[in-house]
Amino acid sequence: MTGGTLIVLAKEPVPGRVKTRLQSEFTAVEAAALARASLVDTLSTVRRAPAARRVVVLEGDPGSWLPTGFEVVGQRGGGLDERLAGAFEDVYDGTPMLLVGMDTPQLRAELLGFRWAGYDAVLGLTEDGGYWCLGLLKPDRRALLGVPMSTDHTGRDQLRRLLALGLRVRMLPTLRDMDTPRDAAWLAAEFPGLRVSRLHRRLQHAAHPGALFEQALGGTARVVATGIDGRAVPSLSELDRWSAPADEVDRLALSRCEGPVLDIGCGPGRIVTALAERGIAALGVDVSPRAVSLTTSRGAAALHRPVQDPLPGEGRWGSVLLMDGNIGIGGAPGVLLRRCAELVRPDGLVLVEVDPDDELDEAAPIVLHSTTGRRSTPLPWARVGTHALIRHAHHTNLHPIEDWRTPHRAFLTLRRTS
Template sequence: MNGTVIVIAKEPVPGRVKTRLQAEFTPREAAALARASLMDTLSAVRATGARGVIALEGSPGSWLPDGLEVVAQRGDGLGERIAAAFEDAYDGSPMLLVGMDTPQVVPELLGFEWGEYDAVLGLTEDGGYWCLGLRTPDRRALAGVPMSTEHTGRDQLRRLRALGLRVGMLPTLRDMDTPKDAAYLAAEFPELRVSRLYARVVHSAHPGLLFEQALGGTARVVATGIDGRAVPSLSELDRWSAPADEVDRLALSRCEGPVLDIGCGPGRIVTALAERGIPALGVDVSPRAVSLTTSRGAAALHRPVQEPLPGEGRWGSVVLMDGNIGIGGDPADLLRRCAELVRPDGLVLVEVDPDDDLDDSTPIILHTSTGRRSTPLPWARVGTRTLLRHARTTPLHPTEDWRTPHRAFLTLRRTA
């Protein structure tokens, strides 16, 4: 191609790029995907053999290949920055400007033959455009065109034609703005850097991140064993987020205050206890869970159960609802910790699996409806008989075993 290809881009800094990807990815993961997308785009530019210029917001990094010129972005708003990029890169030859969000672009597209055209435009599926070409800089082509709307592409085309320019149209592409866009690109263009990175990241999420998304309602999350079978007690997030039901209240009637709720989640148990006038505190490793609990007017603390907690040895009751006896993957160890937390005659209330003989300590995997998968999370699922066997290694003595048609509970009391 005879001419210049301009890439308008942001330095891939966590929290400043690809914020819409953060619906499912951490800021660092989103920035890594943006970096890979930018590198794919720059590789395509270099492969054209054309002069390459990057109009950059931020500082160059190791992602920038040799042979490309760098100009700083200037101007207020995206339209002004694009206009300035054309001016700063102009050397008398036609210019094609592209973004960093279409890593699937190929050199053949960037090497477009202008022929009799005065301008070039390539639209995106979401209503924007992935490239704009001008023979000479002209601020009139961009002034006042609304950016980042579902009709930006149409408005830009209308403006170019209103200036009397002959416009060549390039194929419509899909840019990478959302997790669904990233999944599409990874499936359709697996050879890209960004696709290979996506394949690694999407299957190695931290379990805490997916729990946060589930509690925040940004993703539907299910839990399975390593074998792929669902874990029902960890897939009932609708019940976790709802107020305490009749079975919950029946279980809590056994509690003696003050009560410590381990793995409190969104706080329905702590809230129900507070409504009964029983002092209660929830603890959880999820900041969102703690925030949701406190927003209900209940007390909660962001801390793992194995770290020092307020009132150690003075709690009247400790509760492990919704299968939270599985936290950490070692029920015996968790029971011993509960025994440390309650007072000498304190009570530990445990919700167990309805299958009395269940003894499953294999890790679990969290999955979102969009395909994200967590790294293995240590967990355990136990029935009544299994829990009784674990309790023999602790100073806790079983006092009651009771159940409803679909849920089962065991209470234990600390003894000398």
């Protein structure tokens, strides 16, 4: 390619618009950061490869990720086949052109340094059935328009089209695209020196806890909680129960509620749904957008908001619930109890699911672990038993009125008094 043009077909790495398939495990911001790193790796390789011109055909706006030595041309056309055809037409200067994407950051410069002698086109396939590069001596819309894109047979179809036009095609080695979390993990393991690989390793061990909780609720992976020391936290390792309908113990707890009811940390909404089915006005609040979505999809009411923020009906709730160990939210049970006292009416109830160990009073961060290999940053949390919770309640105007339990779960009901 010494006398030709190298083209990089790229999309500005904006969260929510790139690498959406990575979002089954990563947040939109993290997926965009991986896309940006992949693009930088690709541009770095193209910059080292022999060529007369280097052009980025871009959807979006260039940013600090764009190195010197590249021209920028905007993409045009609707489907990918039209945008590819337009890229070749807009860049053509009478010399051969080789176009690559931004999804194979492991690309080596020597792969791009071949000689065109005896060939009219170049094609490099990917393991998922697509292709990572396409080269043409000159633009020809017939070579691209109508070829099905983003399928598991796009590469084969593209090769058939080139051959049907009578073109002599040089095949380059098959590479693996970075499209899915599994692809990203493979890339990081096989090519650890890449920028995208280094970022992947950082993200694997510093995930936002909310991202892993969203992943668990979405069913893409199982998530467990441990202390910093690696010991499991039982009350946070029962997502299957959280996602199931309210069970007998849940219903027993709800029979003590006085409406309307506020469920703090409602998760996927089993409690709020059960209350609604009983005809009791109830609202769930959660910091997880997916949890709120799952709750509302069940026909119950939920709000995406942390408990510390202003909430509807402050001082007028009949009951406030802290089920499933949610007394641990924030790592300060006394602070959370005082907030609950602000939310209930003057004679309202606060029902807390506590640890079965009456004396447990532990404020220690937890770490979430995903079966996909991700680990969260520490999350402030607390675990308290009945006796410890009563001690915390001494500093509020909440007073215990009932301590009850089942073989595996324990609860404490408190009433606000003047």
